[in-house]
Amino acid sequence: MLSVSTIADVRTHVARWHEQKQRVVFVPTMGNLHAGHVSLIEAARQHGDRFVASIFVNPMQFGPNEDFAHYPRTPAQDAKMLEDAGCDLMFMPDVGEIYPNGAAQATRIEVPGISNILCGEFRPGHFEGVATVVAKLFHIVDPDVAIFGEKDFQQLTVIRRMVADLCLRVEIVGAPTVRESDGLAMSSRNQYLSTEERKLAPAIHRQLSQAVAALKAGERDFGKIEGMGRAALDGAGFRTDYFSVRDARSLAPARPDTRQFVVLTASRLGKARLIDNIQFSAG
Numbered sequence: 001m002l003s004v005s006t007i008a009d010v011r012t013h014v015a016r017w018h019e020q021k022q023r024v025v026f027v028p029t030m031g032n033l034h035a036g037h038v039s040l041i042e043a044a045r046q047h048g049d050r051f052v053a054s055i056f057v058n059p060m061q062f063g064p065n066e067d068f069a070h071y072p073r074t075p076a077q078d079a080k081m082l083e084d085a086g087c088d089l090m091f092m093p094d095v096g097e098i099y100p101n102g103a104a105q106a107t108r109i110e111v112p113g114i115s116n117i118l119c120g121e122f123r124p125g126h127f128e129g130v131a132t133v134v135a136k137l138f139h140i141v142d143p144d145v146a147i148f149g150e151k152d153f154q155q156l157t158v159i160r161r162m163v164a165d166l167c168l169r170v171e172i173v174g175a176p177t178v179r180e181s182d183g184l185a186m187s188s189r190n191q192y193l194s195t196e197e198r199k200l201a202p203a204i205h206r207q208l209s210q211a212v213a214a215l216k217a218g219e220r221d222f223g224k225i226e227g228m229g230r231a232a233l234d235g236a237g238f239r240t241d242y243f244s245v246r247d248a249r250s251l252a253p254a255r256p257d258t259r260q261f262v263v264l265t266a267s268r269l270g271k272a273r274l275i276d277n278i279q280f281s282a283g
Helices: 007-019 035-044 075-084 126-141 153-165 188-192 195-200 203-216 224-233
Strands: 001-006 022-028 050-057 089-091 145-149 170-176 239-247 258-269 272-281
Touching: 001 007, 007 022, 007 050, 007 089, 007 126, 007 188, 022 035, 035 050, 035 075, 035 145, 035 170, 050 075, 050 126, 050 195, 075 224, 089 224, 145 153, 153 170, 188 272, 195 239, 203 224, 203 239, 203 258, 203 272, 224 258
Parallel strands: 001 089, 022 050, 022 145, 050 089, 145 170
Antiparallel strands: 239 258, 258 272
Protein backbone atom coordinates (compact mmCIF):
# COMPACT_ATOMS: atom_id res chain seq x y z
CA MET A 1 0.00 0.00 0.00
CA LEU A 2 1.20 3.47 -0.90
CA SER A 3 0.95 6.12 1.82
CA VAL A 4 0.97 9.79 0.83
CA SER A 5 0.19 13.10 2.51
CA THR A 6 0.11 15.59 -0.37
CA ILE A 7 -2.46 16.39 -3.03
CA ALA A 8 0.20 16.25 -5.73
CA ASP A 9 1.19 12.68 -4.84
CA VAL A 10 -2.41 11.47 -4.86
CA ARG A 11 -2.99 12.97 -8.28
CA THR A 12 0.18 11.45 -9.69
CA HIS A 13 -0.78 7.90 -8.71
CA VAL A 14 -4.45 8.18 -9.66
CA ALA A 15 -3.62 9.72 -13.04
CA ARG A 16 -1.38 6.74 -13.80
CA TRP A 17 -4.16 4.30 -12.92
CA HIS A 18 -6.65 6.17 -15.09
CA GLU A 19 -4.17 6.11 -17.98
CA GLN A 20 -4.16 2.34 -17.57
CA LYS A 21 -7.99 2.35 -17.83
CA GLN A 22 -8.37 1.21 -14.22
CA ARG A 23 -11.43 2.21 -12.20
CA VAL A 24 -10.59 4.00 -8.98
CA VAL A 25 -12.80 3.56 -5.91
CA PHE A 26 -12.54 5.97 -2.99
CA VAL A 27 -13.45 5.57 0.69
CA PRO A 28 -13.14 8.79 2.73
CA THR A 29 -12.79 8.30 6.51
CA MET A 30 -11.82 10.19 9.64
CA GLY A 31 -9.65 7.30 10.80
CA ASN A 32 -9.87 5.32 14.04
CA LEU A 33 -11.01 2.51 11.79
CA HIS A 34 -13.15 -0.47 12.77
CA ALA A 35 -14.80 -3.38 10.99
CA GLY A 36 -17.45 -1.08 9.54
CA HIS A 37 -14.77 0.86 7.67
CA VAL A 38 -13.15 -2.36 6.49
CA SER A 39 -16.50 -3.42 5.04
CA LEU A 40 -16.42 -0.28 2.88
CA ILE A 41 -13.06 -1.31 1.42
CA GLU A 42 -14.44 -4.77 0.82
CA ALA A 43 -17.45 -3.22 -0.93
CA ALA A 44 -15.05 -1.19 -3.04
CA ARG A 45 -13.65 -4.39 -4.56
CA GLN A 46 -16.98 -4.92 -6.31
CA HIS A 47 -16.80 -1.58 -8.08
CA GLY A 48 -13.27 -1.04 -9.34
CA ASP A 49 -9.63 -1.96 -9.74
CA ARG A 50 -7.78 0.41 -7.41
CA PHE A 51 -8.81 1.51 -3.93
CA VAL A 52 -7.98 4.81 -2.26
CA ALA A 53 -8.83 5.66 1.35
CA SER A 54 -8.35 9.01 3.04
CA ILE A 55 -7.85 9.61 6.74
CA PHE A 56 -8.63 13.19 7.70
CA VAL A 57 -10.34 14.54 10.80
CA ASN A 58 -12.11 17.50 9.25
CA PRO A 59 -12.26 20.51 11.59
CA MET A 60 -14.95 22.20 9.51
CA GLN A 61 -17.61 19.62 10.41
CA PHE A 62 -17.14 19.91 14.19
CA GLY A 63 -19.02 22.50 16.23
CA PRO A 64 -17.29 24.68 18.85
CA ASN A 65 -18.33 22.41 21.73
CA GLU A 66 -17.82 19.09 19.95
CA ASP A 67 -15.04 16.53 20.15
CA PHE A 68 -12.60 17.59 17.38
CA ALA A 69 -9.63 17.91 19.75
CA HIS A 70 -10.40 14.58 21.42
CA TYR A 71 -11.59 12.61 18.39
CA PRO A 72 -9.61 9.35 18.53
CA ARG A 73 -6.65 9.28 16.16
CA THR A 74 -4.88 5.97 15.53
CA PRO A 75 -2.84 6.40 12.32
CA ALA A 76 -0.53 3.37 12.68
CA GLN A 77 -3.42 1.04 13.44
CA ASP A 78 -5.46 2.56 10.59
CA ALA A 79 -2.65 2.03 8.09
CA LYS A 80 -2.35 -1.64 9.01
CA MET A 81 -6.11 -2.20 8.75
CA LEU A 82 -6.25 -0.54 5.34
CA GLU A 83 -3.30 -2.50 4.02
CA ASP A 84 -4.75 -5.77 5.32
CA ALA A 85 -8.06 -4.90 3.64
CA GLY A 86 -6.37 -4.47 0.26
CA CYS A 87 -6.22 -0.68 0.00
CA ASP A 88 -3.82 0.55 -2.71
CA LEU A 89 -3.32 4.14 -1.58
CA MET A 90 -3.79 5.82 1.80
CA PHE A 91 -4.06 9.62 1.73
CA MET A 92 -3.39 11.14 5.16
CA PRO A 93 -3.08 14.94 4.76
CA ASP A 94 -2.68 17.48 7.54
CA VAL A 95 -5.15 20.32 7.97
CA GLY A 96 -2.90 22.78 6.12
CA GLU A 97 -2.88 20.59 3.01
CA ILE A 98 -6.68 20.61 2.78
CA TYR A 99 -7.25 24.15 4.09
CA PRO A 100 -4.14 26.19 3.19
CA ASN A 101 -5.82 29.40 4.34
CA GLY A 102 -7.40 27.80 7.38
CA ALA A 103 -10.80 26.14 7.65
CA ALA A 104 -12.45 29.36 8.82
CA GLN A 105 -11.46 31.15 5.57
CA ALA A 106 -12.19 28.30 3.18
CA THR A 107 -14.78 28.40 0.41
CA ARG A 108 -17.80 26.41 1.58
CA ILE A 109 -20.46 24.27 -0.05
CA GLU A 110 -23.99 24.23 1.30
CA VAL A 111 -26.67 21.72 0.30
CA PRO A 112 -29.85 23.57 1.28
CA GLY A 113 -33.01 21.98 2.60
CA ILE A 114 -31.58 18.66 3.74
CA SER A 115 -28.59 20.01 5.70
CA ASN A 116 -30.40 21.87 8.47
CA ILE A 117 -32.87 19.17 9.51
CA LEU A 118 -32.39 16.12 11.76
CA CYS A 119 -28.68 16.09 12.72
CA GLY A 120 -28.24 19.45 11.01
CA GLU A 121 -30.67 21.05 13.44
CA PHE A 122 -28.57 19.93 16.39
CA ARG A 123 -25.16 20.38 14.72
CA PRO A 124 -25.37 23.70 12.83
CA GLY A 125 -22.83 23.87 10.01
CA HIS A 126 -21.95 20.18 10.25
CA PHE A 127 -23.15 19.17 6.80
CA GLU A 128 -21.67 22.29 5.25
CA GLY A 129 -18.33 21.04 6.58
CA VAL A 130 -19.01 17.53 5.28
CA ALA A 131 -20.07 18.69 1.81
CA THR A 132 -17.06 21.00 1.54
CA VAL A 133 -14.42 18.46 2.50
CA VAL A 134 -15.98 15.66 0.44
CA ALA A 135 -16.12 17.89 -2.64
CA LYS A 136 -12.45 18.81 -2.12
CA LEU A 137 -11.50 15.15 -1.72
CA PHE A 138 -13.40 14.24 -4.87
CA HIS A 139 -11.48 16.88 -6.82
CA ILE A 140 -8.19 15.64 -5.36
CA VAL A 141 -8.74 11.88 -5.81
CA ASP A 142 -10.90 12.03 -8.98
CA PRO A 143 -12.52 8.66 -8.22
CA ASP A 144 -14.89 6.78 -10.49
CA VAL A 145 -16.83 5.49 -7.47
CA ALA A 146 -17.02 6.55 -3.81
CA ILE A 147 -18.36 4.35 -1.01
CA PHE A 148 -20.19 5.73 2.03
CA GLY A 149 -21.78 3.83 4.89
CA GLU A 150 -25.55 3.93 5.23
CA LYS A 151 -25.26 4.34 9.01
CA ASP A 152 -25.08 8.10 8.47
CA PHE A 153 -28.03 8.15 6.10
CA GLN A 154 -28.42 11.93 6.13
CA GLN A 155 -24.76 12.38 5.20
CA LEU A 156 -25.19 9.94 2.30
CA THR A 157 -28.26 11.87 1.13
CA VAL A 158 -26.45 15.22 1.33
CA ILE A 159 -23.49 13.88 -0.66
CA ARG A 160 -25.71 12.39 -3.35
CA ARG A 161 -27.53 15.69 -3.75
CA MET A 162 -24.25 17.63 -3.87
CA VAL A 163 -22.81 15.33 -6.54
CA ALA A 164 -25.95 15.68 -8.66
CA ASP A 165 -26.17 19.46 -8.25
CA LEU A 166 -22.47 20.06 -9.02
CA CYS A 167 -22.48 17.60 -11.96
CA LEU A 168 -19.61 15.60 -10.50
CA ARG A 169 -18.79 12.44 -12.41
CA VAL A 170 -18.31 10.19 -9.38
CA GLU A 171 -20.81 7.40 -8.68
CA ILE A 172 -21.95 7.27 -5.04
CA VAL A 173 -22.55 3.83 -3.53
CA GLY A 174 -24.11 3.25 -0.11
CA ALA A 175 -22.82 0.28 1.92
CA PRO A 176 -24.96 -1.44 4.57
CA THR A 177 -24.47 -0.59 8.23
CA VAL A 178 -22.20 -3.01 10.08
CA ARG A 179 -23.42 -3.95 13.55
CA GLU A 180 -22.13 -5.57 16.68
CA SER A 181 -23.70 -8.92 17.61
CA ASP A 182 -26.28 -7.13 19.81
CA GLY A 183 -27.35 -4.76 17.02
CA LEU A 184 -25.38 -1.64 17.96
CA ALA A 185 -24.12 0.12 14.84
CA MET A 186 -20.32 0.18 14.75
CA SER A 187 -18.90 3.65 15.35
CA SER A 188 -15.65 5.20 16.49
CA ARG A 189 -17.67 7.05 19.12
CA ASN A 190 -18.80 3.79 20.75
CA GLN A 191 -15.53 3.80 22.68
CA TYR A 192 -16.81 6.84 24.59
CA LEU A 193 -19.38 4.56 26.25
CA SER A 194 -18.81 3.25 29.76
CA THR A 195 -19.39 -0.45 30.45
CA GLU A 196 -22.91 0.23 31.71
CA GLU A 197 -23.70 2.59 28.83
CA ARG A 198 -22.49 0.00 26.33
CA LYS A 199 -25.06 -2.43 27.76
CA LEU A 200 -27.82 0.13 27.20
CA ALA A 201 -26.75 1.23 23.72
CA PRO A 202 -28.42 -1.61 21.72
CA ALA A 203 -31.79 -0.15 22.73
CA ILE A 204 -31.36 2.24 19.79
CA HIS A 205 -31.50 -0.57 17.26
CA ARG A 206 -34.36 -2.28 19.11
CA GLN A 207 -36.50 0.85 19.00
CA LEU A 208 -35.76 1.43 15.33
CA SER A 209 -36.68 -2.20 14.62
CA GLN A 210 -39.96 -1.81 16.52
CA ALA A 211 -40.79 1.30 14.53
CA VAL A 212 -40.14 -0.52 11.26
CA ALA A 213 -42.26 -3.44 12.44
CA ALA A 214 -45.13 -1.02 13.07
CA LEU A 215 -44.74 0.44 9.56
CA LYS A 216 -44.71 -3.04 8.05
CA ALA A 217 -47.90 -3.84 9.96
CA GLY A 218 -49.58 -0.87 8.31
CA GLU A 219 -49.32 1.78 11.03
CA ARG A 220 -49.34 5.24 9.46
CA ASP A 221 -49.67 7.42 12.54
CA PHE A 222 -46.07 8.59 12.23
CA GLY A 223 -46.31 10.90 15.22
CA LYS A 224 -47.31 7.94 17.39
CA ILE A 225 -44.38 5.84 16.12
CA GLU A 226 -41.94 8.70 16.69
CA GLY A 227 -43.31 9.48 20.15
CA MET A 228 -43.07 5.87 21.28
CA GLY A 229 -39.49 5.55 20.05
CA ARG A 230 -38.36 8.77 21.72
CA ALA A 231 -40.15 7.94 24.98
CA ALA A 232 -38.61 4.47 25.13
CA LEU A 233 -35.08 5.79 24.59
CA ASP A 234 -35.47 8.69 27.00
CA GLY A 235 -36.94 6.30 29.55
CA ALA A 236 -33.90 4.04 29.20
CA GLY A 237 -31.51 6.89 30.03
CA PHE A 238 -30.80 8.40 26.60
CA ARG A 239 -31.14 12.08 25.71
CA THR A 240 -32.82 11.82 22.33
CA ASP A 241 -32.24 14.58 19.79
CA TYR A 242 -34.77 13.12 17.37
CA PHE A 243 -36.57 9.90 16.43
CA SER A 244 -38.12 10.43 13.03
CA VAL A 245 -39.92 8.60 10.21
CA ARG A 246 -38.92 10.07 6.86
CA ASP A 247 -39.13 9.55 3.12
CA ALA A 248 -35.87 7.79 2.29
CA ARG A 249 -35.50 9.59 -1.03
CA SER A 250 -35.89 13.19 0.13
CA LEU A 251 -35.71 13.06 3.96
CA ALA A 252 -39.05 14.90 3.99
CA PRO A 253 -41.46 13.83 6.74
CA ALA A 254 -43.22 10.62 5.78
CA ARG A 255 -46.70 10.88 4.28
CA PRO A 256 -49.50 8.31 3.97
CA ASP A 257 -48.46 7.68 0.35
CA THR A 258 -44.73 7.26 1.16
CA ARG A 259 -43.30 3.98 -0.08
CA GLN A 260 -39.59 4.28 0.71
CA PHE A 261 -39.14 4.86 4.45
CA VAL A 262 -36.17 5.49 6.68
CA VAL A 263 -36.50 5.67 10.45
CA LEU A 264 -33.63 7.67 11.95
CA THR A 265 -32.52 8.62 15.41
CA ALA A 266 -29.73 10.49 17.15
CA SER A 267 -29.49 9.86 20.89
CA ARG A 268 -26.93 10.89 23.46
CA LEU A 269 -25.69 8.45 26.06
CA GLY A 270 -23.03 9.73 28.42
CA LYS A 271 -20.33 11.39 26.31
CA ALA A 272 -21.40 9.68 23.08
CA ARG A 273 -23.86 10.89 20.46
CA LEU A 274 -25.05 7.79 18.63
CA ILE A 275 -26.85 7.79 15.27
CA ASP A 276 -28.57 4.94 13.49
CA ASN A 277 -31.33 4.23 11.01
CA ILE A 278 -33.23 1.43 9.31
CA GLN A 279 -34.68 1.65 5.80
CA PHE A 280 -37.94 -0.02 4.79
CA SER A 281 -39.74 -0.34 1.47
CA ALA A 282 -43.54 -0.63 1.48
CA GLY A 283 -43.45 -1.93 -2.08
